[in-house]
Amino acid sequence: MLVLVTNRDDLTADWLVLELEARGAPFVRLNTEDYPTRAALTWTLEGATLSGPAGDIGGAEIDAVWWRRPLAPHMPAQLPEPEARWAASEAAAALDGFWRTIGGRWVNRPASNAQAGNKLEQLARAQRIGFDVPPTLVTNDPDAAREFAAVQAEVVCKALHEGAVPHDGGLGAFRTSRVSGGELAAIGPEPCLIQTLVPKRYDVRVTVIGDASWSCSIDSQAEPEARVDWRVPPTADLRHTVEDLPADIARRCVDLTHSYGLRYAAIDLARRPDGGFTFFELNPNGQWAWVEQRTELPLRARLADELLGGT
Numbered sequence: 400m401l402v403l404v405t406n407r408d409d410l411t412a413d414w415l416v417l418e419l420e421a422r423g424a425p426f427v428r429l430n431t432e433d434y435p436t437r438a439a440l441t442w443t444l445e446g447a448t449l450s451g452p453a454g455d456i457g458g459a460e461i462d463a464v465w466w467r468r469p470l471a472p473h474m475p476a477q478l479p480e481p482e483a484r485w486a487a488s489e490a491a492a493a494l495d496g497f498w499r500t501i502g503g504r505w506v507n508r509p510a511s512n513a514q515a516g517n518k519l520e521q522l523a524r525a526q527r528i529g530f531d532v533p534p535t536l537v538t539n540d541p542d543a544a545r546e547f548a549a550v551q552a553e554v555v556c557k558a559l560h561e562g563a564v565p566h567d568g569g570l571g572a573f574r575t576s577r578v579s580g581g582e583l584a585a586i587g588p589e590p591c592l593i594q595t596l597v598p599k600r601y602d603v604r605v606t607v608i609g610d611a612s613w614s615c616s617i618d619s620q621a622e623p624e625a626r627v628d629w630r631v632p633p634t635a636d637l638r639h640t641v642e643d644l645p646a647d648i649a650r651r652c653v654d655l656t657h658s659y660g661l662r663y664a665a666i667d668l669a670r671r672p673d674g675g676f677t678f679f680e681l682n683p684n685g686q687w688a689w690v691e692q693r694t695e696l697p698l699r700a701r702l703a704d705e706l707l708g709g710t
Contacts, residue, residue, distance in 0.1 A: 400460045401426040401706050404498075405467035412467050414688040418699045424707055427453045431469040435490045440497060447497050458497065463504035463706045466512065467684065506706055507661045507683055515659040515683040518559055518592060522678075528655050529647075530678035533597050539590040544583035553596035554578055555627060559589075575628040597669050597677045602629045603642055605649075605666040606687050606698055607656040609705045612649050613696045614642040616670065639693035648676050655681060662705055 401419070405412040407430045419426050429449065434440070438451025447458035472490035474483040498509065505511075515521065519537060526532045536547040537559065548554045556578045577596065602617040618638040619629035625637060644652075648668070656664040665685025669677045691698040 400456070401463045401465070402456060402461055403428045403465045403467060404431060404469050405465075406430050406432055406470045409468045411686055411688045412465075414691075415465070415699055415702060418703045422703065422707075424703070427456055429453055429456065431471075431494075432473045434472055434494060436473055436475055440493055442493070442497055442500075447500065449497065458501050461501050461503050463506070463708070464498070464501065465506050465702075465706055466509055504662070504706065504708060506663045506702070511660040512683040515661055515664070515681060516560075518557075518680070521681055524658060525651075525655055525678045525681070528651050528658070530651055530655075531675060532678050533594040535595075536593045537590050538593070539587040541583060541586055544586055544591075544593055547593060548579070548583055551595045554583075554593050555596050556583075557592045557594065559592050574631055577627060596627070597679075598672050599626070599669045600672055601670050603644070603668040603670055603676065604690055605644065605652045605668060606685075606690060606696070607652055607661075607664045607666065608698065608701045609662055610653060611701070612644070612652050613690075613698060613701075614644045614649070615690055615694045615696065616640045616642040639690065641694050641696060644676075659683070663702070 401424065403412055403415070403426060405428065412428065416426075416428065429438075429451070430453075433451050433453075434449075438449055438453075441448045441450070442458075449456040472487045472494070474487050474490075478486060495509075507515075522532050522535055534547075534551065536543065538544055538547075554577070555575050557575045578593070583593070599620055602619045603614055604617060605612050605614045616639070617629050618640070619625040622637060624631045629637060652664075652666050655666070656662075661683055663683070665682045665687060667679040667682075669679060671677060687698045687702070690696060
């Protein structure tokens with residue numbers, strides 16, 4: 400049995416479900432907001448079961464897990480806040496233990512995702528593997544930030560971990576943005592990631608699945624708003640084209656992914672005017688469905704192959 404661990408609003412999971420249904424592959428979708436109020440966990444040394452709206456998921460029956468976009472345990476509304484916080488922590492610990500005792504194929508194990516998601520370690524590892532990486536400073540010291548910016552032609556600021564920033568009761572997006580030395584005087588108290596601005600011909604999204612990769616170029620420089628961060632305008636406004644990466648760059652993408660024990664990753668590169676490639680980021684659980692829809696790259700089928708053991 401294949402288990403998709405996600406949430407009800409995950410459209411990318413919907414896209415994979417269509418492929419699995421077309422193949423007649425056995426799978427269960429676990430929408431984690433159902434746990435623990437609508438899903439019960441039973442664990443013993445002899446075996447474990449999750450029971451809920453999707454049916455019974457026996458630990459011994461699981462052959463593969465797609466760890467997609469799970470949400471935190473959802474507590475009953477009538478539970479007082481301090482008690483709800485404690486109960487959610489207990490529920491999360493129990494579910495974590497369930498998954499840690501499950502074998503089979505994983506895309507990807509949560510612990511591997513967590514390690515791969517650290518930007519600082521990721522940049523250092525990518526450089527060791529042979530990627531070109533922009534000069535980078537992470538600091539909450541305004542003087543260090545201004546000194547770094549003073550010796551670079553231009554710099555950008557990026558979020559280190561969470562790109563959704565709460566404000567005025569809502570959420571804003573922390574996009575990669577040009578910053579000046581004067582603006583860096585106002586950083587902190589949280590450290591920020593500052594990098595040299597990389598000139599681009601276009602951006603490249605590389606999708607690694609198993610032992611292979613598929614790439615597309617994103618014509619980010621065609622739109623002024625997208626030149627620094629192509630995610631600013633609607634992605635559909637930018638031309639996407641299948642990219643034939645040089646063999647050494649494609650190999651590094653797979654090697655970097657495998658170095659974390661991952662079987663899936665989305666990697667962002669830039670193609671520079673001199674023809675070289677610069678590494679920006681690896682997302683161990685990045686989106687892929689829109690790439691297939693724009694380019695017809697067979698990502699859904701290849702991900703299904705990986706989860707089903709190549710069948």
